[in-house]
Amino acid sequence: MSLIDIINSHGKSRKNIAAHTYRDSIITYGELKEMSDSLAGYLIEKYGYDDTPIIVYGHKQKEMLVCFLACVKAGHAYIPIDSSLPYERIKDIIDSSGAKMIFSIGDLFHIPPDVSIIYLNEIHELINRYSTYHPEKCYAVKEDNVYYIIYTSGSTGKPKGVQITLSNLNSFVKWGLSLLRQVENSDLIFLNQAPFSFDLSIMDLYLSLASGSTLFSVDKEMIANPKELFSYLNKSQADIWVSTPSFADMCLADKSFNRFLMPKLKVMMFCGEVLNNGSVRKIHERFCGVKVINTYGPTEATVAVTSVEITKEVLDAFDPLPVGYVKSDCHIIIADSEGREVEMGEKGEIVIAGESVSIGYYKNPEITEKVFFKRAIEGKELRCYRTGDEGYIKNNNLHYSGRIDFQVKLNGYRIELEDIESNLRKIDFIENAVVLPVLKEQKIQYLTAAVALNRMVEATEFKTGLLIKNELKKFIPEYMIPRKIVIRESLPMTANGKINRKALMEEIK
Structure with a gap:
C-alpha cells in the first residue's frame, strides 16, 4: 500500500483522531481525507492529467496539509513555501518552477499575472463545492512521479528545486518508522518544529501521518517567545521530538526544559546539523530513559539515510558523535x-x-x-x-x-555561502563580499560577512552593518543573513587572484 493509500485509510479507521494540532486549530484524519479529496476534485476538473507542480504558501496552518494531499491525489507535486521567505526569494521559486497555481494560506501578493492564486477563503469555498468528490486513484501521483519539490540554497544566488518521488518518500517513511518500532505506538504525538518548506519537517509530518499519529506544530512566533514556547511544549504531551540540534540547544539553555515539562517524551530524533556530546549529556540527565537518535542526510536523499542511537556507551566512546548506519x-x-x-x-x-x-x-x-x-x-x-x-x-x-565546498549547515538550514555573497553584491554600495562560518566545538555558531564598499553610506561601521542586513532581507531569508558584518577597504587575495578566505578566517576569530 502506498503512502497516499495509508493516509487515506486512516481517514476511515481513525477518522476522529487528530491528524494535526496547531494553536487552537485541530483537524482529524476524517476531515483531512474529506477536505483533501474535495480540493483534489477541483484540481482534477481544472487540470486533468496536467501534472505541473503547485505551490503551497503558508506556515503551520492545517490547510497546508490539506493542500499537500490534494495536490498529490490530483497528480501534482507540491512546492511548500514558508511565509517567512522574502518576496524576491518567492518570486525566484515561482519563476523557476513554472507553477501555474498557488494555494495561499498566508497573505501572498504581487505574483506574476499568468499564475492563478487561491486564497484561504476560496480554498474553503472549493472544498464545500466539491464536498461529494472522491478522486480516482488513476489521477494520483505514482511511485516514480515527483511527490514534492523543496527549494534549497543555490551557489548562483538562485534557489534550486530538489525533486522527491513517491518512491523516495515511501522508502524513507518505511525506514523512519522502523527506527520507532520499539516505541509503544498507540496515539503517538510528534512535535513539528521545522517549517514545511524545510525537509526536516518531512520526518515528523509523514512519520506521523503514516502511523496515524498526531502532529503538534510550534511556530516561529512561539520559538521567539520562550515562555509561550514552553507552555505549548507542555501542552503538546509529545512522545516523539523531531528537530535540529540547535533548537534543542536553545531549549536546553533553560533548566526548566526537562521531564516535568514533557513527561511523555520517549524519543528525540535529530537531523540537519552536528549533534554535540554536551547536548546529549544534558538530554540524558533531564529526560531519563529518552531514546536519542542521530541521523544524517541531505535534501537530495530524502531527509536522512543513516541513524544511530546515542546511548551512554556511544556518548563516552565518540567525540564528535557518529551519524550512523546506512538504511538497507x-x-x-x-x-x-x-x-x-x-x-x-x-x-x-x-x-x-x-x-x-x-x-x-x-x-x-x-x-x-x-x-x-x-x-x-x-x-x-x-x-x-x-x-x-x-x-x-x-x-x-x-x-x-x-x-568540502562552501555549503554549510546553520541551525539545521543548508546554506550556500556563495548564495549570500551573490545577494550581498546586489546591494549597490557593496563592491565585493565574502561570507565565512564561525565555528565553536566543531559546530557553526553564526556567519560573518566581510564586505568592501564602493562608497561610504553611514557614519559608523555598526550603522552600515545594520543597513546591509536590512537590504539583504529583500533577497534572502533571515536565517541566511550573517550575524556580523565586517567593513574592509579591500578583501585579501591569494596569488592566483581569489579571495583569501583563510586569511580572513584568521582575522575574524
Missing part, C-alpha cells in the same frame, strides 16, 4: 577527488546511492549532471548523489567531518 536500501561510498572509492577509515566525499536518492533538480539539468549519476552496485544500477560532505566509515558507522 541505500549505500554510502567514500570517494576521493577523482571519484574513486577510498580505503575503509579514510576520509573522502560522502556519496549516497540507492532508493532515497532524488531524480535531480527541477528544470535544472546542468546542475543535476554535476552531482547526480548512476552506478552499478551489487549488480543493480542505482542513482547516486555527490553530497559535498566529507566523512569516513569505521565499523560500518558513518562519521561526518564537515563540508
